[in-house]
Amino acid sequence: MELIDQHAKKIMEGCKERALAAGLKFQNESLEYIVTNRDLLELTPKYMIPTLYDYWVHDVELLKEKGRYELYPSNPYETVINTRPAISFYNDNNPDWLNVMIFYHVLAHIDFFQNNLFFRHTWDYDFTGQALSDKRLIAKLRSEKGRWVDYVIEFTRGIDNIVGFYNELSALNAPPKTDISKKLDYYFDVFLQQNKRLNISEYINEINRYNDCVKQYGAKGEKHFFSEISGKHPEFDAIFEKSLDKKINTRPDLIQYLIEHSEFLNKEENKWMISVMEVVRNTSIFFQPQIRTKIMNEGWASYWHEILFLQDDRINGHEVDFARVNAKVTSMPRVGLNPYALGMRLFYFIKDMVDKGKYSVEYKKLLDQGKRDKYDSGNGNGRDFIFKIRENFSDFMFINTFVDQDFVTSNDLFVAGRRINKKKMVWEYYVKSRQAEDYREMLFSKLYHPPRIEIDEEKSKRNFLYLVHHFEGKPLVKEYISNTMLGIEYLKGGPVKLETSEVSVTAPPKEGEEPEIKWERILYTMEKRKLTRRKL
Amino acid sequence: MTNLYTYSDLFMLQATTAPKGNYTTYIRSLDELLERDKKRDKDGFPRKIRVGRIIKPGKGGKDKIVVVPSTVEEKFIHDNRILAPQEGEPSGGSGQGEEGDVIGEQPLHEPDQGEGDGEGPGEGSAGQHEMESSAYDLGKILSEHFELPNLKDKGKKRSFTRYTYDMTDRHRGFGQVLDKKATLRKIVETNINLGNIPDVSQIDPTGFIISPYDRIYRILSREKDYESQAVVFFIRDYSGSMGGAPTQLVVAQHVLVYSWLLYQYEKQVETRFILHDSEAKEVPDFYTYYNSKVAGGTKVASAYRMVNKIVNDESLEKDYNIYIFHGTDGDDWDTDGKETIPEIKKMLVYANRVGITIVERKHKQDNGTEVEKYLKKAELLKKHPELIRLDTMKSDADEPRLIEGIKKLISQ
Numbered sequence: 045m046e047l048i049d050q051h052a053k054k055i056m057e058g059c060k061e062r063a064l065a066a067g068l069k070f071q072n073e074s075l076e077y078i079v080t081n082r083d084l085l086e087l088t089p090k091y092m093i094p095t096l097y098d099y100w101v102h103d104v105e106l107l108k109e110k111g112r113y114e115l116y117p118s119n120p121y122e123t124v125i126n127t128r129p130a131i132s133f134y135n136d137n138n139p140d141w142l143n144v145m146i147f148y149h150v151l152a153h154i155d156f157f158q159n160n161l162f163f164r165h166t167w168d169y170d171f172t173g174q175a176l177s178d179k180r181l182i183a184k185l186r187s188e189k190g191r192w193v194d195y196v197i198e199f200t201r202g203i204d205n206i207v208g209f210y211n212e213l214s215a216l217n218a219p220p221k222t223d224i225s226k227k228l229d230y231y232f233d234v235f236l237q238q239n240k241r242l243n244i245s246e247y248i249n250e251i252n253r254y255n256d257c258v259k260q261y262g263a264k265g266e267k268h269f270f271s272e273i274s275g276k277h278p279e280f281d282a283i284f285e286k287s288l289d290k291k292i293n294t295r296p297d298l299i300q301y302l303i304e305h306s307e308f309l310n311k312e313e314n315k316w317m318i319s320v321m322e323v324v325r326n327t328s329i330f331f332q333p334q335i336r337t338k339i340m341n342e343g344w345a346s347y348w349h350e351i352l353f354l355q356d357d358r359i360n361g362h363e364v365d366f367a368r369v370n371a372k373v374t375s376m377p378r379v380g381l382n383p384y385a386l387g388m389r390l391f392y393f394i395k396d397m398v399d400k401g402k403y404s405v406e407y408k409k410l411l412d413q414g415k416r417d418k419y420d421s422g423n424g425n426g427r428d429f430i431f432k433i434r435e436n437f438s439d440f441m442f443i444n445t446f447v448d449q450d451f452v453t454s455n456d457l458f459v460a461g462r463r464i465n466k467k468k469m470v471w472e473y474y475v476k477s478r479q480a481e482d483y484r485e486m487l488f489s490k491l492y493h494p495p496r497i498e499i500d501e502e503k504s505k506r507n508f509l510y511l512v513h514h515f516e517g518k519p520l521v522k523e524y525i526s527n528t529m530l531g532i533e534y535l536k537g538g539p540v541k542l543e544t545s546e547v548s549v550t551a552p553p554k555e556g557e558e559p560e561i562k563w564e565r566i567l568y569t570m571e572k573r574k575l576t577r578r579k580l
Numbered sequence: 581m582t583n584l585y586t587y588s589d590l591f592m593l594q595a596t597t598a599p600k601g602n603y604t605t606y607i608r609s610l611d612e613l614l615e616r617d618k619k620r621d622k623d624g625f626p627r628k629i630r631v632g633r634i635i636k637p638g639k640g641g642k643d644k645i646v647v648v649p650s651t652v653e654e655k656f657i658h659d660n661r662i663l664a665p666q667e668g669e670p671s672g673g674s675g676q677g678e679e680g681d682v683i684g685e686q687p688l689h690e691p692d693q694g695e696g697d698g699e700g701p702g703e704g705s706a707g708q709h710e711m712e713s714s715a716y717d718l719g720k721i722l723s724e725h726f727e728l729p730n731l732k733d734k735g736k737k738r739s740f741t742r743y744t745y746d747m748t749d750r751h752r753g754f755g756q757v758l759d760k761k762a763t764l765r766k767i768v769e770t771n772i773n774l775g776n777i778p779d780v781s782q783i784d785p786t787g788f789i790i791s792p793y794d795r796i797y798r799i800l801s802r803e804k805d806y807e808s809q810a811v812v813f814f815i816r817d818y819s820g821s822m823g824g825a826p827t828q829l830v831v832a833q834h835v836l837v838y839s840w841l842l843y844q845y846e847k848q849v850e851t852r853f854i855l856h857d858s859e860a861k862e863v864p865d866f867y868t869y870y871n872s873k874v875a876g877g878t879k880v881a882s883a884y885r886m887v888n889k890i891v892n893d894e895s896l897e898k899d900y901n902i903y904i905f906h907g908t909d910g911d912d913w914d915t916d917g918k919e920t921i922p923e924i925k926k927m928l929v930y931a932n933r934v935g936i937t938i939v940e941r942k943h944k945q946d947n948g949t950e951v952e953k954y955l956k957k958a959e960l961l962k963k964h965p966e967l968i969r970l971d972t973m974k975s976d977a978d979e980p981r982l983i984e985g986i987k988k989l990i991s992q
Contacts, residue, residue: 084590100613123589123590123593133590134594135594138594142594146589191616191623195625202653203655203656204655205655205656205657206656338585339584342587345589376672377672379673379684380671380672381672383585384587456675457672457673458673458674458679459670460672460673462670462671465685469687470686470687471687472682473673473683474682475673475680475683476670476679478679483672486671489669489670490583490584490671490672492585494657516658518658519658520657520658520659521656521659523654524655524656524657527654528654528655573624
């Protein structure tokens with residue numbers, strides 16, 4: 045791979061100045077590479093991260109028929125990668141005007157990576173550097189342990205989509221610590237409310253009593269306060285001590301849980317496996333926000349490349365060329381979903397709504413469509429507002445909050461249904477609904493959403509692991525259960541159980557009737573590399 | 581239809597196309613990959629490498645077979661396939677139209693669309709060579725990976741098929757490996773001739789005279805290897821009812837069998853291709869066989885009669901192992917097999933194995949297809965299990981199922 049030439053780099057630097065002036069915020073350094081077909085062949089299996097660890101599956105064509113995007117949180121053809129400095133990839137024959145457009149798009153992506161809070165955990169280090177050292181670690185282990193390294197990678201990757209991404213984030217975005225003692229917190233937040241179940245007036249009496257103690261005794265107020273309690277609730281001290289023993293990470297994900305609790309992994313000769321598992325987990329956590337902000341990220345980048353390109357004085361004379369490419373990127377398909385087009389329209393829409401002060405009770409009270417259209421409070425600041433959105437929202441929140449009937453109607457959107465017409469032997473596409481709620485539901489169903497699988501610690505015994513799949517209307521892909529559980533069993537060094545839901549046998553629907561689906565809870569057990577299934 | 585997450589900047593903004601290249605770009609050799617997979621067995625884990633889709637559409641309908649080892653990484657993921665088949669997954673849309681309006685149509689079965697479609701116009705023979713060579717590769721994977729049982733070696737007419745190289749020839753004076761025993765024998769012989777060994781019971785080797793020509797070496801030599809000859813008939817039902825999945829499956833399965841034969845018999849196996857609807861016709865090569873489009877009604881007997889005629893006319897029976905593979909959806913106008921059964925009986929006299937694959941179409945509700953019924957009624961399957969096999973699969977069968985089918989058809 046080689047860097048872009050000085051001429052193109054100079055254009056990029058010009059774009060940076062203009063983008064910064066428009067309010068985008070990003071680190072000034074960036075690396076731009078030319079990619080050839082050959083480079084792409086090597087990079088795409090590694091999600092464009094050149095230093096990602098080697099793994100044989102990267103060398104084999106992957107079967108994609110069952111939801112590639114459910115399996116992998118990153119796009120294999122990503123143009124910008126979220127590293128320090130950010131790296132981006134280009135064809136070697138792009139004309140200058142096209143590069144200007146792409147550079148703005150890329151800069152908006154970098155701005156998004158470096159300011160959206162869902163990427164918080166990627167801000168403090170350079171992933172390519174981390175990946176390189178991980179790659180070396182794995183190569184070294186492979187030279188010692190041979191193919192067993194690949195088995196550990198394989199089995200850990202089998203569960204790397206159910207990593208605790210949000211737990212990781214919440215640890216980073218924790219509210220600032222108060223200087224109130226833990227004991228006091230525990231007494232008021234947990235003990236009184238959960239153990240004693242005080243009613244409100246009793247609770248307020250306790251607070252008043254505490255305040256009086258502080259007033260009377262100053263710094264020693266707390267001590268006096270608790271001395272009375274030990275008389276009233278002698279068990280409190282013991283309960284509080286016990287609560288301190290509990291682990292801080294109360295909800296480890298499956299990989300973390302195995303690392304902590306598996307006797308097999310914690311044997312001296314197997315400890316190396318833990319570092320391999322951590323590499324796989326960290327890699328997955330790194331990619332998680334990417335897929336959860338696809339619509340926003342692409343929308344944001346398209347919004348800015350359009351605005352900044354049209355303001356750029358260097359590309360006069362290429363407006364028509366630009367219009368042609370831009371239309372391809374940002375037009376709404378008649379049927380289908382284009383994240384660029386959808387995200388960009390939402391950002392324009394939100395900015396316009398805020399500019400006119402339409403996110404207000406006053407506007408919502410208006411029922412007359414004519415008045416609604418003309419409404420303008422004249423004091424909104426849409427630009428600031430969309431910057432806040434790009435900082436704090438993910439795709440789900442974005443859609444859930446802003447896709448409303450005004451948006452759906454003004455963009456002529458609808459839910460497109462598809463049904464078989466048996467007479468003509470064709471699939472028919474039809475306008476199924478123009479309701480905002482239906483459109484939102486349809487979008488939600490398209491969003492990346494890994495299953496929620498948690499460890500039931502009460503049912504897990506020392507010698508086996510009990511996993512519970514929280515059912516959300518969709519079963520798990522059956523064919524994959526066996527090998528995934530086989531991997532967990534290996535890492536656990538003992539049997540694994542999985543509770544999930546599956547369709548119980550249904551009678552074939554009569555002509556013209558919706559088939560009725562009944563669900564039942566199923567318990568899978570993987571023991572000694574044999575899978576058994578029984579109804580609960 | 582494209583997914584929300586398939587969009588990417590490289591494609592959208594820079595009009596990049598997906599990189600071209602096949603597995604050979606990444607991996608040092610297929611053997612290595614398969615070797616690794618074999619070790620998984622040993623370590624007690626299921627194998628992971630599968631033979632991927634094999635037919636890739638080329639320019640101008642000249643499809644190529646490409647061998648792609650592939651795999652899947654299993655995880656716990658949601659299954660989105662629970663929707664009723666009459667109603668596809670809803671998607672986004674934009675533009676004009678009232679609720680309920682139909683805005684477009686798409687044929688259920690699109691001809692020549694995507695990968696793995698076996699029906700395409702038979703055109704030229706430019707793609708043929710390429711297919712043969714990678715079909716050979718595919719066969720290699722099949723017989724190594726799936727360990728298909730070898731066909732019985734009946735050994736009639738022996739045919740000179742290939743060379744192997746071995747250190748079997750002896751050569752005096754120079755060569756690759758010194759044959760010590762032979763050399764010593766030669767030295768003793770020389771010395772006896774020279775009168776250098778007066779007393780045979782008391783030999784003193786230190787007194788031996790050694791001529792340079794006494795040294796005997798082994799050298800690499802070319803050896804002939806003999807294998808038996810076989811002729812394989814591929815018969816495919818290409819009647820109107822075979823459109824879509826049945827044809828694809830039959831063709832895919834025959835590609836596999838053909839590839840495997842090419843490999844197992846080092847390209848020495850003779851193949852004949854017969855297509856039939858209500859009439860049968862022989863086509864010159866696999867390419868045409870595989871690309872011919874569907875037409876007409878169904879008479880299975882016509883094809884079998886043709887096979888019998890060819891075998892008889894060319895007296896193949898004497899010199900060849902004969903195998904017959906037939907793929908059909910099980911429909912036959914000759915509903916009770918009055919014409920077909922006698923032809924099959926004739927075939928069983930000379931054939932080493934007849935393998936019939938029936939792909940049941942989805943809306944078939946009653947038990948069994950016509951072909952299946954009359955075969956069962958005639959009890960041929962029970963009487964001659966070593967000669968005739970039947971495999972019935974559903975029209976949504978996947979590749980592992982195809983392979984399993986082949987095993988069933990050709991196992992001992």
